[in-house]
Amino acid sequence: DAGITQSPRHKVTETGTPVTLRCHQTENHRYMYWYRQDPGHGLRLIHYSYGVKDTDKGEVSDGYSVSRSKTEDFLLTLESATSSQTSVYFCATSSTDTQYFGPGTRLTVL
Amino acid sequence: TQLLEQSPQFLSIQEGENLTVYCNSSSVFSSLQWYRQEPGEGPVLLVTVVTGGEVKKLKRLTFQFGDARKDSSLHITAAQPGDTGLYLCAGGGYNTNAGKSTFGDGTTLTVKP
Numbered sequence: 001d002a003g004i005t006q007s008p009r010h011k012v013t014e015t016g017t018p019v020t021l022r023c024h025q026t027e028n029h030r031y032m033y034w035y036r037q038d039p040g041h042g043l044r045l046i047h048y049s050y051g052v053k054d055t056d057k058g059e060v061s062d063g064y065s066v067s068r069s070k071t072e073d074f075l076l077t078l079e080s081a082t083s084s085q086t087s088v089y090f091c092a093t094s095s096t097d098t099q100y101f102g103p104g105t106r107l108t109v110l
Numbered sequence: 111t112q113l114l115e116q117s118p119q120f121l122s123i124q125e126g127e128n129l130t131v132y133c134n135s136s137s138v139f140s141s142l143q144w145y146r147q148e149p150g151e152g153p154v155l156l157v158t159v160v161t162g163g164e165v166k167k168l169k170r171l172t173f174q175f176g177d178a179r180k181d182s183s184l185h186i187t188a189a190q191p192g193d194t195g196l197y198l199c200a201g202g203g204y205n206t207n208a209g210k211s212t213f214g215d216g217t218t219l220t221v222k223p
Contacts, residue, residue: 031209031210033210040215042198042213042215042216043153043198045210048210050209090152090153092152094209094211095209096202096209097140097141097143097202097209097211098141098143098155098158098202099143099155099200100155101145101152101154102152103151103152104150104151
């Protein structure tokens with residue numbers, strides 16, 4: 001298994017506050033991804049990275065930004081959290097077609 | 111846009127029964143992955159199939175990739191409560207852009223003791 005950790009694992013925040021989620025990998029995988037998972041919607045790609053400082057938008061990127069300053073770290077920022085961003089967020093990495101997932105972060109925006 | 115449709119969406123069976131779940135698309139994929147996700151955890155890779163017609167077995171689980179690389183099936187023999195979870199299929203495109211995969215919405219399997 002790829003060594004992927006996410007922090008925090010749980011967070012409750014208020015509408016309008018900024019939130020940053022961290023993903024850390026020890027596998028030196030080139031590609032990293034942020035997904036959100038909601039009932040009835042499956043896994044939806046928010047942003048992804050194909051190298052240090054190289055990122056691009058996924059299908060649900062509005063209200064989110066990312067940064068990757070090191071191979072091992074990929075940060076997801078909710079610039080001003082809204083209740084619609086309440087979800088479970090998963091980070092994943094890959095070196096080929098196969099993706100390896102972290103344990104997830106459950107975010108609640110009140 | 112490549113789409114993967116999984117069926118059935120929900121499946122509830124008794125321990126010991128056999129079952130098959132499906133993953134279908136109109137697009138061709140260079141490879142296809144099956145994942146299992148348990149509540150409160152991230153998806154865990156079960157298998158990757160890459161060759162049209164390929165069959166892989168993982169204990170009581172049998173995975174098949176369609177000849178045309180557009181579909182796949184997962185068959186579980188003598189299901190056990192420990193098989194309960196969300197089964198996701200994902201496809202990699204021929205020209206995988208940054209390794210991105212297309213995910214289906216999953217089949218939620220419940221195996222009752």
